[in-house]
Amino acid sequence: MKITVLGSAAAEAIPALCCECATCATARQRGGKDVRRRTSYWIDEDTLVDFGPDAFWQTTAFGIDLRRIDRIVFTHRHFDHLNPMELTWRRGGFSRVTKSIDVFASRPTLTRLVAIPSTDGAIVSLDELKIAPHELRAGVAVESDGFGILPLAANHDPGGSPFIFVLSRGGRKVLICNDTGDPPEATWQCLAGQGIDAAFIDSTMGLAHADCASGHMGVNAVVKARDRLLACGALKPDAQVFANHFSHNGHALHADLEAFFAPKGIGVGYDGLVVSC
Ligand SMILES: [Zn+2]
Ligand SMILES: [Zn+2]
Ligand SMILES: [Zn+2]
Numbered sequence: 001m002k003i004t005v006l007g008s009a010a011a012e013a014i015p016a017l018c019c020e021c022a023t024c025a026t027a028r029q030r031g032g033k034d035v036r037r038r039t040s041y042w043i044d045e046d047t048l049v050d051f052g053p054d055a056f057w058q059t060t061a062f063g064i065d066l067r068r069i070d071r072i073v074f075t076h077r078h079f080d081h082l083n084p085m086e087l088t089w090r091r092g093g094f095s096r097v098t099k100s101i102d103v104f105a106s107r108p109t110l111t112r113l114v115a116i117p118s119t120d121g122a123i124v125s126l127d128e129l130k131i132a133p134h135e136l137r138a139g140v141a142v143e144s145d146g147f148g149i150l151p152l153a154a155n156h157d158p159g160g161s162p163f164i165f166v167l168s169r170g171g172r173k174v175l176i177c178n179d180t181g182d183p184p185e186a187t188w189q190c191l192a193g194q195g196i197d198a199a200f201i202d203s204t205m206g207l208a209h210a211d212c213a214s215g216h217m218g219v220n221a222v223v224k225a226r227d228r229l230l231a232c233g234a235l236k237p238d239a240q241v242f243a244n245h246f247s248h249n250g251h252a253l254h255a256d257l258e259a260f261f262a263p264k265g266i267g268v269g270y271d272g273l274v275v276s277c
Helices: 022-030 055-061 084-088 107-115 185-191 219-231 254-264
Strands: 002-007 040-043 047-049 071-073 101-105 131-135 142-144 147-153 163-169 172-177 196-202 235-244 274-276
Touching: 002 196, 047 163, 084 107, 101 107, 101 142, 107 131, 147 185, 196 219, 219 235, 219 254
Parallel strands: 047 071, 071 101, 101 131, 172 196, 196 235
Antiparallel strands: 002 040, 002 274, 040 047, 142 147, 147 163, 163 172
């Protein structure tokens, strides 16, 4: 599998649009890996994980032809991961779209997707948008043309049925593990023995709240999660592990994160990072 990190930030992006904090000021000066779009991933040529407010910028920057996308898998309903308005442009009269896409998401995420009216105030149906919805339930694996999706409950967005995912194809597996704090025990039970090849772990709280493990994770919680994933066989011993989904409120620039994570054998996500496994 080939995973492209299309975004590596939490909700506000980095630099946050109007923020006066020192982290955002330095990110504006440095640019490069310190400029972070909202988190999403492109898997092989045909799958997106999440479709947020930076979708236009991501598809143009990374050469993604959305006409070739077969499916979008949503982690949860928060607006940094789901921007329904941009999907309404698929409607006839706005765009010429003949190909359907499959959307895999929890019931609350699907509800938010259809609740957003188009520009003329009409509620558009998923049929009109050529979107085929597939409701996911935690712990119930589904397959889509040889692409495996195992949704597992996250520690995040109470009431929203947020998921982390084990995604698989051709015997290879990747763990998408944002947004979440330390996952619920039922999730750990499903992760045990999975033999995952690559993992991306929530690091929203960065260095500022290093031990945070509820709702999101700080850097120390990321290391603890990686160690438990290895110990229970969720990860292969040689799995590639990356921290990702960073908030400016974590007060960590890319170099700071690399200084912390590199000695621990964990990579640091950035926009445009490509991982093959
Ligand atoms: Zn998020
Ligand atoms: Zn800031
Ligand atoms: Zn969230």
